[in-house]
Structure formats: C-alpha cells, structure tokens
Amino acid sequence: MPRRTDTHPDLRHPDVAAPFFSVWRLGTPERQRQAVDAFAAAWERRPWPARELISHHVYVGQDGSTLMHHAQWATEVGYEGFFKTRRQETVDEIDTAVSGIERLTLDRYHRPHSHERAVGDTRVPGLIVTVRIDFEPGAAARRPGWADSVRKALAEDPEGHRGLISAHFHLSHDGTHVLNYAEWESDAAYDAVLVGTAEPTESWRRVRTYPGVRGFTSARYRHALGLEPD
Structure with a gap:
C-alpha cells in the first residue's frame, strides 16, 4: 500500500530512468486542496500501482490554480502497464470527487x-x-x-x-x-x-x-x- 512522505523526491535517484511531469488546472485554491485530497484518497485505498513506480509527488501552484505531478518511474514499460490496467479507475474516482479538472500536460523526460x-x-x-x-x-x-x-x-x-x-x-x-x-x-x-x-x-x-x-x-x-x- 502507499505511504505518505513529507520528504521531497530525490531527483537523482539511481533507479529512476523515466521521470514524468504533468500539470492540472483547478482554477481556485479551494479546488487545488480538494484535488490533492481526492488524489491521496484514491491512491491510498488501493495497492501500490506498480513495482516500477518509485514515487509520486504532488505540488500546489502558487498561482492558486494549478497542481504539478511528478512521477518517478524505473521504466516507461512500467508506466504503460499502469496506464492500460490501473490508471482509469483512479482518474474516475478523482473526477467524481472534483469535477472539471483540466489535465494540461503529461511530458516524459530522460534522466536529468x-x-x-x-x-x-x-x-x-x-x-x-x-x-x-x-x-x-x-x-x-x-x-x-x-x-x-x-x-x-x-x-x-x-x-x-x-x-x-x-x-x-x-x-x-x-x-x-x-x-x-x-x-x-x-x-x-x-x-x-x-x-x-x-x-x-x-x-x-x-x-x-x-x-x-x-x-x-x-x-x-x-x-x-x-x-x-x-
């Protein structure tokens, strides 16, 4: 199962070869907070989605509107398996709790x-x-x-x-x-x-x-x- 951590991610983690960043637009600070809570609830009620996922971190934008997600994957293959089999059910739960989320970007990167x-x-x-x-x-x-x-x-x-x-x-x-x-x-x-x-x-x-x-x-x-x- 997932566990929460207040520790910031290690951007040079040796096992992370496929970092992902994505941005959501919520529109207001209240909806930012609701989306963070909904994301945590959807993930914490399920088993950890894949052994290739090292960590997932969420950040609140100071613009009062956006969230940034940073997922540290060991492989892109691991992410593709999660996308095909596990992602949609968590997305549906989050969208039920907080409607109208705009998912602006999802970008894949090499090790930095x-x-x-x-x-x-x-x-x-x-x-x-x-x-x-x-x-x-x-x-x-x-x-x-x-x-x-x-x-x-x-x-x-x-x-x-x-x-x-x-x-x-x-x-x-x-x-x-x-x-x-x-x-x-x-x-x-x-x-x-x-x-x-x-x-x-x-x-x-x-x-x-x-x-x-x-x-x-x-x-x-x-x-x-x-x-x-x-």
Whole structure:
C-alpha cells in the first residue's frame, strides 16, 4: 500500500530512468486542496500501482490554480502497464470527487543533467521553481549544451545563487524543450536572484542568448504530497 512522505523526491535517484511531469488546472485554491485530497484518497485505498513506480509527488501552484505531478518511474514499460490496467479507475474516482479538472500536460523526460546540492547541505526546499525552456524546431541537439552552460554559470556564481539548493535539467522525449526543476531555500532567496539577474554576468548572457532557445516559462510550487510504496 502507499505511504505518505513529507520528504521531497530525490531527483537523482539511481533507479529512476523515466521521470514524468504533468500539470492540472483547478482554477481556485479551494479546488487545488480538494484535488490533492481526492488524489491521496484514491491512491491510498488501493495497492501500490506498480513495482516500477518509485514515487509520486504532488505540488500546489502558487498561482492558486494549478497542481504539478511528478512521477518517478524505473521504466516507461512500467508506466504503460499502469496506464492500460490501473490508471482509469483512479482518474474516475478523482473526477467524481472534483469535477472539471483540466489535465494540461503529461511530458516524459530522460534522466536529468543536474546541478546537485552541495555535500552536507541539509536544507529542506521551501520553494520549487520549474522553468520550461522551449527550443526551435530542429534544435533538439542543442539542449544538452544549454544545460551545461547553465551549470557552468552556476558554478561561477555560487554566492549569487546561495539560496539555490539544486537544479535538475530534464530533456523532453519529444525534443521540444528542457524542464528545469529547481529547489530553492525560500521565495525570498529566489526573488533576490531575479533582482540580481537584471544585470547578468557574461556566463548568464550566454545562457539567455543560447542558439536555438525560443522562450522561457516559469512557475512556482510548494510540495503538498508524497507517496511511496510501503
């Protein structure tokens, strides 16, 4: 059976080869909370859905409207088996409890390129920021280089990003984008960096003007629910 955890997921878990991210739109903070509760109830009344699922985490968007789901799968085959045999019954139960959920995205990614937390850093993230970096058609091969350029810029500016705990750059299977999942100490720490990047260093200018990048979209979340096999 599933058990709840308040611990944030390990984005570099060695058994996770197929991370999935999806976004739901609920429209109001009240419906956000209802959807989290409905998701937990639907999952906790059933056996853990597949041995290939390492964990499933849900995050509440600070926009007061959205939820983000992060499922850590060992294999895509495991997810496909769950999708065919187990997913619909939980979806139906959740939709009965909270009608009108808009399921906006479900994206599959490779294991991330990571700027990992420093050795001995035990901070608990107070804020999760996701940034989707869209690339022009035909520019999929440029994505690993872009991620490397960000990691280089972070390494050259540790003091300026001291509120950043870790950052994980996920390359989408469809080649269209990178999703940066960043763990921050707090909203204030992230806001301070946004002010500081008004006058970027040369390394950050290269990140912003990297060939093939079409645009950036960011969102802020707080961890609401973690489920793992008991």
